[in-house]
Amino acid sequence: xxxxxxxxxxxxxxxxxxxxxxxxxxxxxxxxxxxxxxxxxxxxxxxxxxxxxxxxxxxxxxxxxxxxxxxxxxxxxxxxxxxxxxxxxxxxxxxxxxxxxxxxxxxxxxxxxxxxxxxxxxxxxxxxxxxxxxxxxxxxxxxxxxxxxxxxxxxxxxxxxxxxxxxxxxxxxxxxxxxxxxxxxxxxxxxxxxxxxxxxxxxxxxxxxxxxxxxxxxxxxxxxxxxxxxxxxxxxxxxxxxxxxxxxxxxxxxxxxxxxxxxxxxxxxxxxxxxx
Amino acid sequence: xxxxxxxxxxxxxxxxxxxxxxxxxxxxxxxxxxxxxxxxxxxxxxxxxxxxxxxxxxxxxxxxxxxxxxxxxxxxxxxxxxxxxxxxxxxxxxxxxxxxxxxxxxxxxxxxxxxxxxxxxxxxxxxxxxxxxxxxxxxxxxxxxxxxxxxxxxxxxxxxxxxxxxxxxxxxxxxxxxxxxxxxxxxxxxxxxxxxxxxxxxxxxxxxxxxxxxxxxxxxxxxxxxxxxxxxxxxxxxxxxxxxxxxxxxxxxxxxxxxxxxxxxxxxxxxxxxxxxx
Numbered sequence: 001x002x003x004x005x006x007x008x009x010x011x012x013x014x015x016x017x018x019x020x021x022x023x024x025x026x027x028x029x030x031x032x033x034x035x036x037x038x039x040x041x042x043x044x045x046x047x048x049x050x051x052x053x054x055x056x057x058x059x060x061x062x063x064x065x066x067x068x069x070x071x072x073x074x075x076x077x078x079x080x081x082x083x084x085x086x087x088x089x090x091x092x093x094x095x096x097x098x099x100x101x102x103x104x105x106x107x108x109x110x111x112x113x114x115x116x117x118x119x120x121x122x123x124x125x126x127x128x129x130x131x132x133x134x135x136x137x138x139x140x141x142x143x144x145x146x147x148x149x150x151x152x153x154x155x156x157x158x159x160x161x162x163x164x165x166x167x168x169x170x171x172x173x174x175x176x177x178x179x180x181x182x183x184x185x186x187x188x189x190x191x192x193x194x195x196x197x198x199x200x201x202x203x204x205x206x207x208x209x210x211x212x213x214x215x216x217x218x219x220x221x222x223x224x225x226x227x228x229x230x231x232x233x234x235x236x237x238x239x240x241x242x243x244x245x246x247x248x249x250x251x252x253x254x255x256x257x258x259x260x261x262x263x264x265x266x267x268x269x270x271x272x273x274x275x276x
Numbered sequence: 277x278x279x280x281x282x283x284x285x286x287x288x289x290x291x292x293x294x295x296x297x298x299x300x301x302x303x304x305x306x307x308x309x310x311x312x313x314x315x316x317x318x319x320x321x322x323x324x325x326x327x328x329x330x331x332x333x334x335x336x337x338x339x340x341x342x343x344x345x346x347x348x349x350x351x352x353x354x355x356x357x358x359x360x361x362x363x364x365x366x367x368x369x370x371x372x373x374x375x376x377x378x379x380x381x382x383x384x385x386x387x388x389x390x391x392x393x394x395x396x397x398x399x400x401x402x403x404x405x406x407x408x409x410x411x412x413x414x415x416x417x418x419x420x421x422x423x424x425x426x427x428x429x430x431x432x433x434x435x436x437x438x439x440x441x442x443x444x445x446x447x448x449x450x451x452x453x454x455x456x457x458x459x460x461x462x463x464x465x466x467x468x469x470x471x472x473x474x475x476x477x478x479x480x481x482x483x484x485x486x487x488x489x490x491x492x493x494x495x496x497x498x499x500x501x502x503x504x505x506x507x508x509x510x511x512x513x514x515x516x517x518x519x520x521x522x523x524x525x526x527x528x529x530x531x532x533x534x535x536x537x538x539x540x541x542x543x544x545x546x547x548x549x550x551x552x553x554x
Binding site for chain 1: 440499
């Protein structure tokens with residue numbers, strides 16, 4: 001059974017802005033333990049879709065079902081939110097406490113988790129994001145990537161089954177982005193965490209199990225990274241940019257060289273070396 | 277631009293004072309403030325000074341960080357001292373008499389006493405905020421305000437508001453600096469001109485600051501929801517406040533101080549107080 005199911009979901013943003021930012025007729029099944037990347041440019045509706053997944057927004061039409069619970073079921077909304085943890089763009093705006101361990105404890109406290117259990121969860125969550133030594137520190141002196149890892153740990157302390165990173169890498173420098181990506185991949189691999197990463201950087205999608213490209217509120221294409229990256233026209237139309245190595249490979253193909261479609265830089269190097 | 281945000285900032289250390297219960301510390305600070313207002317004689321000032329010094333030594337906070345907070349109010353202290361010197365009426369031993377202004381030994385001593393009082397007040401409260409994390413402080417206040425629950429006062433919400441406010445002070449300070457630099461790069465001038473002109477120059481700083489603060493508040497509200505704030509009325513506490521022997525010792529020590537101050541003030545020792553000691 002899929003952990004999240006969207007059946008014919010539509011949502012219209014009631015805002016006066018030019019961008020509609022809504023989503024239309026989304027059908028989606030997300031399997032447990034998968035690493036899913038949701039791609040789209042600004043205003044493509046990707047954040048709206050994310051907010052539909054944990055009940056921040058309730059669809060106008062269609063159903064969102066998380067772990068068998070309907071997001072329209074307002075009585076069980078916190079069961080959903082505890083299961084679908086969401087990390088946002090700006091790490092500074094997600095922390096409520098000035099001491100890191102207190103911040104991590106905030107979520108479990110809200111859920112009424114007993115004290116000893118909170119202790120264990122804080123230990124585990126800090127370990128999971130590799131930030132153990134900062135436990136008693138304050139967030140002020142941390143780098144962007146470290147702050148975002150703390151924000152992830154704060155969500156992990158609620159023991160979610162699904163981790164949504166809503167453009168959590170968008171504000172970070174390349175080093176911070178790499179840190180957050182590495183953390184997300186490790187959680188997916190070692191803890192069987194279902195990860196939904198929302199971004200407009202295509203290079204973050206190369207290791208995903210599944211890539212979903214959103215354009216104008218609709219799913220433009222969906223599949224494995226190789227399946228998606230091949231569709232250059234659709235990618236272009238969705239306002240996205242392929243990773244450099246894929247672009248190079250495609251140009252080489254166009255020039256008549258027998259190069260396969262590659263995603264990683266290393267793959268490209270290998271393919272080019274084999275050319276002669 | 278005043279970038280010094282040390283005032284009220286936690287200084288991490290593992291000391292006697294740090295380990296005390298925030299509730300006890302809060303009550304002791306209130307008691308200390310009362311004691312400071314009770315002091316009259318030289319000996320009670322000495323008692324207070326000893327109390328403060330022992331408190332600072334017991335907190336392992338470097339004297340520099342504590343004096344920083346005094347530096348912040350030095351202007352207020354000097355101003356009140358000067359006003360007190362001029363406006364103190366009475367006193368017999370005249371030092372200077374010029375036009376309508378009379379400075380007496382008594383007025384000088386009075387001004388000195390007032391200045392010391394202010395400095396003691398700041399030292400005491402700074403010691404509290406330097407040795408207590410904001411989270412502990414709000415926890416302490418929440419616990420002390422617990423009786424208000426009876427009249428359905430939302431104590432927990434207030435505690436969260438306080439903790440978030442404290443958390444965002446340095447972030448917003450940083451933002452002010454950033455905006456000021458951005459406006460300076462566009463030719464804004466914050467340093468010259470009179471008070472009105474300078475106040476007006478700050479307007480292009482305040483507006484973006486407010487806009488950004490509201491945007492942050494929006495995101496924070498989402499983040500609070502994402503972390504299931506108010507999910508259950510049976511919220512648990514990660515850090516439970518516990519009274520220990522340190523709290524008893526601290527309370528005893530402070531009670532001793534207040535007793536000493538009152539006793540010295542009342543007894544004949546008071547006669548040899550400040551005014552006669554010169």
